[in-house]
Amino acid sequence: MILGVCQFDAHRAQLKNLASGEQWQLPRAELQVLKLLLAHRGCVVAKHKLGAADEEHPLLSDSSVTRAVFMLRSFLGTEHEHLIETVKGRGYRLREDTKTFKPKWLVMPKLKAVLAVLMLGFTVLIMMVSLDQYKGADESTEALNSVSLQLSSGQTLNLMSFSKSKTNNEPLLVLVEQLKAGFKQCHSTPWQQVYLSLSHDKQVFNITMKGEKLGQSKIRNLKLTDYRQQKQFISQAWLDEVDICE
Template identity: 50%
Template sequence: MQIGDCWFDEASGELQHKGRGDSWHLPRAELQVLKLLLANQGRLVSRIELRAGDDNHPPLSDSSVARAVCMLRAFLGPEYESLIETVKGQGYLLRSSVARKPPGVLESRLNAGPKQLLVGLVLILMLGLSVFYLYRLPRVVPTIPLNKQELTLLSGQRMELFFYSNSRTNNQLLTEQGKVLTSALAQCKSSPWRKLYVSLSHDKQVLNLTLRGEYLGQSVVRNLKISDGRQVKEFVSVPWLKEVDLCG
């Protein structure tokens, strides 16, 4: 009887593999299991039936049946091992032909219906548009300060000063105000501030100061805004410096 690439001779109890030229004289468990599966091909054979003994042999154990099925599958080879199907919790079934494997990715796509193809095309289109707009978005470029200085106070403490300008026309005015601030800070013996950021609005009406430092182990920030609507600007003056006390 043909089973995959093998021929089973029931009289001799041998299973012969035509492709490899191997012959296997089946032990009692493998022989009993194979005979019952062949006699009921296409039908589920329960474990109770497969374990059954006779006048000359005691019943098989569940582990003996499972091992026999495993050995039979191994002899049939990877192409035909699926002929013997495990029905979980019930038993085994011998198929007449190998179960068709699930189609691969390419085959699945070729066999997909119009709806699936349409969904796939829409997803590809959305992905393409996302990439297109991603590259068209303006990239954020960090602002480069117009000028950066390092100031040493009377105690030897160092302070960094950063000056930012939104327009080239503001550069001269920002530089002038920066000199006044630098001169005032240089008179400080010490200060909790470690960094000073200075910027001038585009319309030259507001001077912004941000001081960052540390006090009693805590990070501190101080923001100052100075407005001057006059034609000749003088944001930073001696009286103002005394009032805000940049040193402390």
């Protein structure tokens, strides 16, 4: 099934960006929501139906469904996030007019080399922009802390936190320890480098994970928001939903 520039493999529970080659192994919530939207393509599906329990999994909360839709849209990208529509007060709908992705080099072989070079440059640019939140253009942002964690499999994972404001140092370091505790539950993980930052107002927690799986490089960006006075970005429920161990 083609969704914008992505191909969905239901058997492998995987979304693959056909332009960049990036693959995303869908966590349970995202997989369930996408399957149900596809099964009812063109129709509105209520949140409680998207989060319904089954024989193997418990009920998903409305917030888990909302987060799953957000993550799916993020992977589809800004040009195709509109494929999943929000119908206010009713639920979500997957548009019927999902276009088939046809790389230009399949139609015009002579452009393959040129497009490959352009795609490489674009990929490098995206990686630079993704990490720009941690490394400012003026290079004034330095790593606040770097932590190495060894999993039970023997794998080493590096967590690096970046802060532009000293007022964020303490809460950011607390979040690093919470995420570190979450990774300790993993026997192994495809991620090797994890970059963390907290917005100046402490309302947005950014996580970028880089790694490799089956010989292919992977990047996953997570953006957590919490506008409450007493914030809780990371919880066991969140760790289970996001499945950082994969």
